[in-house]
Amino acid sequence: MTKWTPDLSTGVAVLDEQHKAIFQWLAELESATVEQRTLFGVYVITRLKHYMREHFAAEEAMMKAAGYPDLAEHLAQHAEFRAKLEELQLKSIGEDISMDTVRFLNHWLTNHIARTDMAYVPYLNQKR
Ligand SMILES: [Fe+2]
Numbered sequence: 001m002t003k004w005t006p007d008l009s010t011g012v013a014v015l016d017e018q019h020k021a022i023f024q025w026l027a028e029l030e031s032a033t034v035e036q037r038t039l040f041g042v043y044v045i046t047r048l049k050h051y052m053r054e055h056f057a058a059e060e061a062m063m064k065a066a067g068y069p070d071l072a073e074h075l076a077q078h079a080e081f082r083a084k085l086e087e088l089q090l091k092s093i094g095e096d097i098s099m100d101t102v103r104f105l106n107h108w109l110t111n112h113i114a115r116t117d118m119a120y121v122p123y124l125n126q127k128r
């Protein structure tokens with residue numbers, strides 16, 4: 001279920017690599033949940049949170065440099081997701097991560113890349 005697929009490719013190599021790494025963390029989170037490895041789950045969601053922070057910063061810098069017109073809306077989505085991850089990470093310390101959480105993250109990320117990230121592709125390409 002949690003997998004990067006070529007239809008999610010932005011054609012921007014560095015961002016595709018980051019998106020693939022995000023899905024790898026998500027697959028780890030799924031294993032932690034299925035195998036009920038609580039501490040591993042806390043570790044993975046923490047790493048995912050830090051990784052997302054770096055990825056969002058990289059993406060935001062590239063959009064700014066390209067003069068992407070819908071930057072504000074994109075930043076708002078990132079901010080909302082960062083807050084959600086913060087909340088889920090704190091929750092993971094006190095209780096097991098549920099499959100609903102894994103599904104939510106998978107759905108959000110797939111949807112965000114397929115729609116929101118894909119919209120910046122022509123602008124980033126124009127710049128290069
Ligand atoms: Fe992204």
Ligand SMILES: [Fe+2]
Nearest residue numbers: 059112116117
């Ligand atoms: Fe994004």
